[in-house]
Structures are given as C-alpha cells and as structure tokens.
Amino acid sequence: MYKRVLLKLSGESLSGEGGKGFSEKTLTYLVNEVKKIHQLNIKLGIVVGAGNIFRGKELKDFRIQMADQLGMLGTVINSLYLKNVFESNGLKSIVVSPIVNLPSVMPLKYDFIEQCFEAGYIVLFGGGTSNPLFTTDTAAALRAIEMNADILIKATKVDGIYDKDPKLFEDAKKYDNITFEQAIKEQIKVMDTEAFSICKKNNLSILIINFFKEGNLLKAVEGENIGTKVNY
Ligand SMILES: Nc1ncnc2c1ncn2[C@@H]1O[C@H](COP(=O)(O)OP(=O)(O)O)[C@@H](O)[C@H]1O
Numbered sequence: 629m630y631k632r633v634l635l636k637l638s639g640e641s642l643s644g645e646g647g648k649g650f651s652e653k654t655l656t657y658l659v660n661e662v663k664k665i666h667q668l669n670i671k672l673g674i675v676v677g678a679g680n681i682f683r684g685k686e687l688k689d690f691r692i693q694m695a696d697q698l699g700m701l702g703t704v705i706n707s708l709y710l711k712n713v714f715e716s717n718g719l720k721s722i723v724v725s726p727i728v729n730l731p732s733v734m735p736l737k738y739d740f741i742e743q744c745f746e747a748g749y750i751v752l753f754g755g756g757t758s759n760p761l762f763t764t765d766t767a768a769a770l771r772a773i774e775m776n777a778d779i780l781i782k783a784t785k786v787d788g789i790y791d792k793d794p795k796l797f798e799d800a801k802k803y804d805n806i807t808f809e810q811a812i813k814e815q816i817k818v819m820d821t822e823a824f825s826i827c828k829k830n831n832l833s834i835l836i837i838n839f840f841k842e843g844n845l846l847k848a849v850e851g852e853n854i855g856t857k858v859n860y
C-alpha cells in the first residue's frame with residue numbers, strides 16, 4: 629500500500645465529464661472515493677485542475693499568459709471549493725498556494741504541510757506551478773516530489789495509457805506498464821511531457837487510472853494492478 633500519495637484530479641472531477649461548474653452528484657462521488665483512501669491514514673496531497681472553469685487555451689481572445697492566470701486562479705477556486713465540501717463531510721483539509729493571499733489559503737511551506745499531514749489533514753495544492761504555460765499535471769509532478777510522495781496518481785477519464793487515444797480509436801490497446809522513455813518518445817497525450825520528465829528525473833512512478841470507476845482510487849492506493857503504471 630502506498631503511504632504518501634499525490635492525487636491529481638482534473639477539473640472535470642468536480643463538474644462531471646465534459647461539464648463546467650460544479651455538480652453535486654459528482655462531488656458526492658468524489659468525497660466518497662477520497663474518504664475510502666483517507667481512512668487508511670495515508671498522507672494525501674491533491675492537485676486539482678480547472679478544466680471545469682477555465683483552461684487557458686480555451687480563451688481564444690486572450691493572450692496566453694493572461695488566460696493561464698485565469699486558469700491558475702481557477703485551481704485555487706476549485707481547491708477552496710473542495711476544502712469546503714471535504715470539511716462538510718468530516719474530512720479535514722487545508723489549501724496551500726503560493727499565488728494568492730487570502731485568509732483561507734496558507735503559503736506553501738514544507739515543515740507546515742508535514743505537520744498538516746501528521747495531523748491527518750488532506751493538503752490541497754492550489755495555483756498550479758504558479759507559472760503560465762504549464763498545466764496542473766506538471767504542478768502535480770512538482771508537488772508530488774516536494775511532498776516526498778511514493779506515487780503520483782492521475783485520476784482521469786480513461787482507464788490508462790493506450791497506444792493511441794482511446795476516445796478516438798476503438799482499437800486502441802491499453803498498456804499495463806510503460807517506461808518514462810516510451811511515454812515521452814511516443815508523446816502520450818494523457819499527461820504532459822514536462823510531468824513525465826520531472827518524475828523520470830526524480831524516480832517517481834505515475835499511475836494513470838479512471839476516476840469515474842467506483843473503487844478505483846482505493847484499488848490504486850492499495851497497490852492493485854489497475855490503470856497504467858509509468859516507471860523506469
Ligand atoms: N495514448 C493515450 N492514452 C490514453 N489517453 C489518451 C491518449 N492520447 C490522448 N488521450 C486522451 O487524454 C485524455 C486525458 O488527458 P486530459 O484531458 O489532459 O486529462 P485531465 O483533464 O484529466 O487532466 C483522455 O480523455 C484521452 O482521450
């Protein structure tokens with residue numbers, strides 16, 4: 629079983645697949661899935677995307693650096709939203725972010741987040757990497773290494789990594805394992821090359837799972853053979 633886990637959730641895990649905003653049904657599902665792993669007493673960090681609010685590239689009339697700042701703020705909104713939902717359901721959590729100065733958001737300090745983990749808090753890392761031109765996959769890789777995670781779990785809308793996009797090709801074949809080198813060389817779109825590269829350099833395995841299949845998150849944390857594992 630993994631003991632220190634960084635979970636990357638897409639914005640769509642708050643809105644429902646393909647949706648915008650927040651869906652009560654999806655949030656209830658999310659809370660139940662997170663509860664199952666939180667009760668195993670693992671140290672849990674979460675990086676959430678903002679696809680349910682803004683993705684920089686979707687704002688066509690904006691300069692990218694401006695659009696991306698809206699995207700990053702979206703991740704802080706989602707983190708605060710999740711904190712509230714978690715706490716109404718008895719899950720203690722804290723939002724940390726280097727990009728905003730708000731009373732409910734704490735600065736990112738390693739000793740402080742370690743104390744939060746020890747006290748059983750889920751740490752929500754908001755604000756992406758703090759830089760435009762990146763995505764929350766890359767933020768997840770950075771924060772995973774900063775919190776000494778033993779796995780980065782990307783919970784998304786496909787069952788893992790395939791030899792081609794399974795949403796476009798019915799005959800796509802799933803990999804159970806793939807090396808960082810292959811993922812980078814084949815330019816696998818399910819995660820950014822930057823994220824693969826940071827994890828490769830720091831020897832941190834990535835597990836891609838389908839968030840929308842009940843029980844998957846628990847299976848992943850317990851080390852069951854699901855999804856696709858990326859390592860050396
Ligand atoms: N080789 C591949 N294997 C798996 N998924 C792929 C592949 N190529 C493209 N994709 C697409 O990547 C998507 C997941 O990436 P992305 O939309 O960035 O996730 P998220 O929003 O969860 O961060 C999937 O919906 C899938 O259609």
Ligand SMILES: O=c1ccn([C@@H]2O[C@H](COP(=O)(O)OP(=O)(O)O)[C@@H](O)[C@H]2O)c(=O)[nH]1
Nearest residue numbers: 639677678679683684696699756757763764
């Ligand atoms: O380090 C980062 C992380 C995110 N973003 C912006 O925030 C948006 C939301 O993140 P992402 O697309 O990764 O969300 P997801 O698809 O996971 O919901 C991105 O499109 C970018 O515009 C950014 O500029 N820098």
